[in-house]
Amino acid sequence: MKTEMTEQELLINRTGIMTHPELSAELIQGVKEAEPSSEGDLSEIAANRAEYLEEATPIGSNPVVVADDEADGAEEPAAALETGAEALPLLLDKLGERLAFERQGTRLYEALLQKCELLGEDDAGPSLDDLRHIHEEEMEHFKLLQNVITEIGGDATVQTPSADVAGVLSQGILQIVSDPRTTLAQTLQAMLNAELVDNDGWQMLITLATTLGHNDLESGFEKALESEQEHLENVRAWLEALTLKEASAFPGVDGIAGSEPQEGQSKSRSGKKKQTSRSNKRKKK
Numbered sequence: 001m002k003t004e005m006t007e008q009e010l011l012i013n014r015t016g017i018m019t020h021p022e023l024s025a026e027l028i029q030g031v032k033e034a035e036p037s038s039e040g041d042l043s044e045i046a047a048n049r050a051e052y053l054e055e056a057t058p059i060g061s062n063p064v065v066v067a068d069d070e071a072d073g074a075e076e077p078a079a080a081l082e083t084g085a086e087a088l089p090l091l092l093d094k095l096g097e098r099l100a101f102e103r104q105g106t107r108l109y110e111a112l113l114q115k116c117e118l119l120g121e122d123d124a125g126p127s128l129d130d131l132r133h134i135h136e137e138e139m140e141h142f143k144l145l146q147n148v149i150t151e152i153g154g155d156a157t158v159q160t161p162s163a164d165v166a167g168v169l170s171q172g173i174l175q176i177v178s179d180p181r182t183t184l185a186q187t188l189q190a191m192l193n194a195e196l197v198d199n200d201g202w203q204m205l206i207t208l209a210t211t212l213g214h215n216d217l218e219s220g221f222e223k224a225l226e227s228e229q230e231h232l233e234n235v236r237a238w239l240e241a242l243t244l245k246e247a248s249a250f251p252g253v254d255g256i257a258g259s260e261p262q263e264g265q266s267k268s269r270s271g272k273k274k275q276t277s278r279s280n281k282r283k284k285k
């Protein structure tokens with residue numbers, strides 16, 4: 001007779017082999033007896049990959065400069081850059097990558113905000129205002145890049161090769177953030193990945209832009225990097241505080257460092273208190 005599983009039974013993790021050690025021998029025996037479903041070995045897979053690599057065309061082509069010197073009344077279209085002018089498509093490619101990432105970042109924070117609104121704020125996690133604040137900054141970064149691309153003669157609607165790669169990379173992050181089953185801590189783990197990439201991305205963009213002689217872009221980009229550093233610190237602190245809070249719920253771990261973050265503060269790995277954006281934001285106002 002078929003019996004229905006209770007919800008508690010369904011939530012038991014049975015993915016590991018040690019849950020039923022007596023069945024593991026049977027499983028290993030089954031693997032030994034089973035025939036491979038196709039012929040060949042790893043060398044054939046490698047040969048196949050090599051063939052694809054030889055025939056592959058690039059994932060996309062670099063964007064072209066669309067503004068010309070005759071453009072409607074513009075004072076200095078394409079920014080008339082002498083230094084690194086020929087490398088402009090490369091810069092546009094990387095600007096396009098950040099543009100795509102910031103657009104995605106804005107959507108990520110929208111999804112996270114909605115999740116927090118529905119689940120309610122957690123003392124150890126971000127407040128709704130914290131998330132709105134970061135969301136606004138991601139949007140500002142998107143607009144900054146849109147303007148820069150246009151000013152130096154590019155087309156901000158172009159999907160550049162690096163933007164394509166960045167888009168594929170961040171698909172997993174969006175999936176985790178928008179998955180209704182993920183906890184706030186799991187969602188913040190995904191956001192931490194995004195913010196780490198965001199920080200490195202801005203750093204590289206500053207180096208590339210200045211190397212190519214676009215020193216005028218440096219201060220705006222540095223400002224964006226500063227806010228990205230704040231996002232990273234905050235997301236890291238919230239994730240740590242939530243994880244430690246979860247740990248402190250178990251008997252015997254009450255005294256764990258950082259288990260009880262106070263208003264506007266969380267503790268770092270060293271136990272040193274650091275400010276979250278709640279307090280950072282207060283400073284800004």
Ligand SMILES: [Fe+2]
Nearest residue numbers: 102105138198
């Ligand atoms: Fe960002």
Ligand SMILES: [Fe+2]
Nearest residue numbers: 195198228231
């Ligand atoms: Fe960010």
